[in-house]
Amino acid sequence: MYIEVEEWSASIPVAVSLITLGNVVLFRVPIVGCVLRSLGFLSIALLIKGLDFFSETLLITSSIVGIALAFYTYAYSKTKYGGIGLVSLIDIFLLSMVMLFRAKIFIEFITFWLLTELIAFFLIAYDYIAKEDVNPLRASIKYLVFSMIPTDLSLFILLAMTGFEEAFVTPITSLELRITNPVILIIVLLGFFSKAAVIPLHFWLPDAHSVAPSPASALLSGIMVKMGVYGLYLVANQVIDEVLTATTIILFGGLTAIYGAIQASIQQDIKRLLAYSTTSETGILSIALGLYILSKDPIFITASALYSIAHALYKAFMFMDSGYIEIAIHTRNINELGFIYRLSAIQSTSVLMSITSYLGMPPSIGFVAKLILFTEISKYLSNSYAYPAALTILILKTIISIIYNTVYLKAHFGSKSLTTSPKPIPSREDKYLKTSCITVSVYSYIITLPLVILLMYSEPISTKFKALDILYPLILSLTAISLTLYLLIYIVIKYRGS
Amino acid sequence: MDMLIVAFTTTAIALIVNIVIATYGIFTDRSLLKKVISLLIFSDTLSVFAILIGFRIPKVVSSPSPPIHLDIPGTVKDIEEFLTRTVDPIPQAFIITAIVINLAIFSFLAGLLLQYYKHFGSLDVHVLEEEEVVDEVY
Amino acid sequence: MFSAAIVMNYLLASAVTAFIGIATRSRKLLDLVAIAMATTGLILSISLMFNTINYGVSTYMFGGFRPPLGVVYYADFISSSLSLLSSFATVVSIILACISMDQSIRRYFYPIAFLLIAGVHSFLFTGDIFHLYVATELVTITSCALTAIYSDKRNAIRATLIYGIAGTAITSFLLLSVILVYGSYGTVNIADIALKSIDPKAVTPFSGGVFGEIVSASITALAMITWVFLFKSGIMPTHFWLPRVYRSAPIASLVLFTSSSDILGVYGILRIYRILFSENSVITSFRNTMLFSLTAISTISAFLSALLTARQDRVRGIVAYSTITQLSLALAGVISRDSEAVAGGLLHISVNALGDTSILTGYTIYMKNRDIDNFSSRLAKVLIMIGFLNLFGLIPIVPGFWSKALMTKGFLDDGNIVGVATVLISTGLCAIGYFRFAINILLREQTSKFKVVSTEGRYFLNTTILLLLIAIVLGLGIGLTLNPQILNIIVELVSRSIDVDTYIANTFNMVNR
Structure with missing residues (x-):
């Protein structure tokens, strides 16, 4: 499935030292610090290797989001809190997740998983630490009880099953645990459900993701929920009762997808809207995983990996945008917004780019992910009831997602006009924020080409999915066309706004 | 006999009644x-x-006779008689120890009672427990 | 041999410190002697540990009388490791007393603390249930005295009286059961009773065969002793004294309590259920009923006290309720059938003791140096955080992770999913209290809510004790993480220690070692 290349032994020290150096320099020369940290995150994508396609794509995603956040976090922290304490916390958080995705043995996996969870707790409570606001503390306690504890339960059960010694020597990919007891299986699944915010344990997510600082929300929503899916993927490779697992995952995933999407459509707070949308997306990801367990077809994993990238980029951008709005206007209520395109045409254009990319506009990564997923499901339609059901849920969810994305767009392109003039953001920070945002949204278009090329040379995809050969030149031209199109749209918005 | x-x-029977009364007193009296x-009654x-x-x-x-063997060296019959009639001395040894311990404990408790009366x-x-002065490190 | 030496060392230390306290005005000499004697005890405990690991067991006969006749000390891996823990806690506590206690109080503190530790050690080592009673009484009265050592604190006096009266009353039941056991078995030696409770027809030298009807006497004794030990560890229905004591005792005493006198209950239950009335004894069905109800009690106790921990916002409240939670979990592990869970439970006792010690020490030093932002106050913050992480136990570099992992594995092998859930959920609930406190104390700028007692120097002692604790906790955790086979060795040693046949054989073929 995946091309084997040895990882350079010094790759992690290089990345870590670049980021550390960046953090140190940040106090004196912010621009150099930010550039160094970006380079550090870039080196993650280039140097650090994942175990398989899924973990590799998650690593690439983390790297991209990290690069984009390098400037954004600095500017956000400086403007909102006056200091840069948030920056290093965010960097450690992301690094810890990167180490988790590249974990070769189980004990490494557990260590970084738990470290990530712990840092996430402090990130969610960050406004309590910095501003004595009580709501973040409540949200973080909710997160601790309903997300950390269940996940720890399943991790400890898995660790106990390895009998400790296996956890230290056997690579994760060849771990074969026999989870035969259905009660234990359900507990383990519930643990990872709680991290991915799938239905019985989903309610912590909207609170946690909406109170955290925006860069933290971007990471929590963009990457951390994928940890839950990655955990489920890990469980899927053990010796389990496949029908029970697949049914549970698809059932609860489907419920979550629909419920999250409907909830997102009726929210007034932009960050809560995005948070509910995240639960809905992880529902879809787990459905793809459930179908993989049912069919043992690795293309479902490829599809969900691509979908993860699409969603991570989309969610990272959206939270960055909401953070920008929060800093600029000091409100997150959609009814009070609707004039952002007058303030910043480039921000509004990138929102448009990001949303269309995610909804599946052709050359974007979202398009490729959905294409592969839909085609795969259609192939199996007659095999079991699960596939038509999954297809229905997917279509329903896509329709509702158009609704809530339109609602979000109202914040940018509404009819309201600016009543009070907002406090201006310092020019350097403003530049950083906007540059980071536009970078992410452009990424969701230009990353498609390298990924498709990577897919063409990966084993099962290239033989089973012949359409890629035709897509490849098409994507190249479409990327150019669409980027030009958005340039035109930007000019139009700029003209209308002024 | x-x-x-x-x-x-x-x-x-009297002892059992005593234990019940003493336990009742310990746990219910104000x-x-x-x-x-x-x-004290209990112990x-x-x-x-x-x-x-x-x-x-x-x-x-x-x-019953005291656990002291007088005729040394006695006949077999003497020893048999001794074995069947004497009281076991070990519980007495236990009790001596327990009494000594109780003496220490009760004098300590009496001291504490004095301190308690001085404070409250x-x-x-069931005296009203006051909110302690916020001074946690000592 | 070492076991008796340790107890004698602490008794001697008690006498010497009392004498120096009365005879001289030199506080430096007193502190120095106390620290030296405590360190000697620690070294003896380490030697005992090596001795037991080498020979399997270390025994001593008082006066050379052979077992059923005389009092014996029997130190196996479990008791010697707990002895090491409490010796270490003594050193920490003595140093902490040097740092935080008033000069006039210290001369009372040292003799009583050493007496407490002597009692704890004789409880750990003894092979004789009457001696067990004596040790329990000694521990009860000395811990009362340590709580009430500041006699001007009225809440401390009140807590001590409640604890003292309830403790003495409950310990009297231990005496009653000792008398009952003696009346029916005709012996007070633990190995002798264990042998006769398995095989009532057995005849041993000196004590002969059983004397009376042993079944009902054993049942009554078992039920009463269980309640005594539940009280000693403050497991939930009998916990009322523990939060009071923890709220009003001096910090140096708390360090001693959490790692020596409070662990005795769990240790006692392990001894009673594994050795005295073992699995094949004549009262096996009653024993199983008791084990089941103990499991239920420990589960409920862990959950309730975890919920209470989450609500605390003072360090003493957190330490008190968290101790109840962790000891309940340790109890659940100790009474499990699987020896991995037993080892996990015992490790968890040490983890709780180390965690509480770290938090209390760090907090004391932090509060005393808060206004002078120096190296030791920053180190103290690190230590508090490590202590909380250790109690939470979710990072493999702290030992708390491994005790939980061992217990989880044991429960899972035993098919006890409720146990697994209890361990992880209750520590998770405790974490709410831990982290809220940690955020409030460490990460946010403090408004001066607390009265600063003194900002005197003692810089060297502060730094030493902080570095020592950090090194011990992290060293233990990292050591376990790098060599997971140590865990297997511990499980092996523990399972050998809780084997009743080995115990009986070792006692009756005793040599002074």
Whole structure:
């Protein structure tokens, strides 16, 4: 499935030292610090290797989001809190997740998983630490009880099953645990459900993701929920009762997808809207995983990996945008917004780019992910009831997602006009924020080409999915066309706004 | 001999009643002094109980004697007589130890009771507990 | 041999410190002697540990009398490791007393603390249930005295009286059961009783065969002793004294309590259920009923006290309720059938003791140096955080992770999913209290809510004790993480220690070692 290349032994020290150096320099020369940290995150994508396609794509995603956040976090922290304490916390958080995705043995996996969870707790409570606001503390306690504890339960059960010694020597990919007891299986699944915010344990997510600082929300929503899916993927490779697992995952995933999407459509707070949308997306990801367990077809994993990238980029951008709005206007209520395109045409254009990319506009990564997923499901339609059901849920969810994305767009392109003039953001920070945002949204278009090329040379995809050969030149031209199109749209918005 | 059994049974019943009363007193009485007195009754009851066990009812048949062997070196019959009639000395050793410990404990408790009275002006256990001065490190 | 030496060392230390306290005005000499004697005890405990690991067991006969006749000390891996823990805690506590206690109080503190530790050690080592009673009484009265050592604190006096009266009353039940056991078995030696409770027809030298009807006496004794030990560890229905004591005792005493006197209950239950009335004894069905109810009690106790921990916002409250939670979990592990869970439970006792010690020490030093932002106050913050992480136990570099992992594995092998859930959920609930406190104390700028007692120097002692604790906790955790086979060795040693046949054989073929 995946091309084997040895990882350079010094790759992690290089990345870590670049980021550390960046953090140190940040106090004196912010621009150099930010550039160094970006380079550090870039080196993650280039140097650090994942175990398989899924973990590799998650690593690439983390790297991209990290690069984009390098400037954004600095500017956000400086403007909102006056200091840069948030920056290093965010960097450690992301690094810890990167180490988790590249974990070769189980004990490494557990260590970084738990470290990530712990840092996430402090990130969610960050406004309590910095501003004595009580709501973040409540949200973080909710997160601790309903997300950390269940996940720890399943991790400890898995660790106990390895009998400790296996956890230290056997690579994760060849771990074969026999989870035969259905009660234990359900507990383990519930643990990872709680991290991915799938239905019985989903309610912590909207609170946690909406109170955290925006860069933290971007990471929590963009990457951390994928940890839950990655955990489920890990469980899927053990010796389990496949029908029970697949049914549970698809059932609860489907419920979550629909419920999250409907909830997102009726929210007034932009960050809560995005948070509910995240639960809905992880529902879809787990459905793809459930179908993989049912069919043992690795293309479902490829599809969900691509979908993860699409969603991570989309969610990272959206939270960055909401953070920008929060800093600029000091409100997150959609009814009070609707004039952002007058303030910043480039921000509004990138929102448009990001949303269309995610909804599946052709050359974007979202398009490729959905294409592969839909085609795969259609192939199996007659095999079991699960596939038509999954297809229905997917279509329903896509329709509702158009609704809530339109609602979000109202914040940018509404009819309201600016009543009070907002406090201006310092020019350097403003530049950083906007540059980071536009970078992410452009990424969701230009990353498609390298990924498709990577897919063409990966084993099962290239033989089973012949359409890629035709897509490849098409994507190249479409990327150019669409980027030009958005340039035109930007000019139009700029003209209308002024 | 019958009289002996009756006396032992009566003592045993009395001891059990004593234990019940003492336990009741320890856990329900409001006055700390009375709690300590109940405790004293309880521990003394236990001492008597242990002594009673030393008499080895019903194996010791009649007229128990002290565990001292006088005729040295006695005949086999003497030793047999000694073995069946003497009281077991080990419970007495236990009780001596327990009494010494209890002496220490009760004098300590008495001291504490004095301190308690000095601080609260009563020996009632349900005094109003004041919010402590915020001084956690000492 | 070492076991008796340790107890004698602490008794001697008690006498010497009392004498120096009365005879001289030199506080430096007193502190120095106390620290030296505590360190000697620690070294003896380490030697005992090596001795037991080498020979399997270390025994001593008092006066050379052979077992059923005389009092014996029997130190196996479990008791020697707990002895090491409490010796270490003594050193920490003595140093902490040097740092935080008033000069006039210290001369009372040292003799009583050493007496407490002597009692704890004789409880750990003894092979004789009457001696067990004596040790329990000694521990009870000395811990009362340590709580009430500041006699001007009225809440401390009140807590001590409640604890003292309830403790003495409950311990009297231990005496009652000792008398009952003696009356029916005709012996007070633990190995002798264990042998006769398995095989009532057995005849041993000196004590002969059983004397009376042993079944009902054993049942009564078992039920009463269980309650005594539940009280000693403050497991939930009998916990009322523990939060009071923890709220009003001096910090140096708390360090001693959490790692020596409070662990005795769990240790006692392990001894009673594994050795005295073992699995094949005549009362096995009653024993199983008791084990089941103990499991239920420990589960409920862990959950309730975890919920209470989450609500605390003072360090003493957190330490008190968290101790109840962790000891309940340790109890659940100790009474499990699987020896991995037993080892996990015992490790968890040490983890709780180390965690509480770290938090209390760090907090004391932090509060005393808060206004002078120096190296030791920053180190203290690190230590508090490590202590909380250790109690939470979710990072493999702290030992708390491994105790939980061992217990989880044991429960899972035993098919006890409720146990697994209890361990992880209750520590998770405790974490709410831990982290809220940690955020409030460490990460946010403090408004001066707390009265600063003194900002005197003692810089060297502060730094030493902080570095020592950090090194011990992290060293233990990292050591376990790098060599997971140590865990297997511990499980092996523990399972050998809780084997009743080995115990009986070792006692009756005793040599002074």
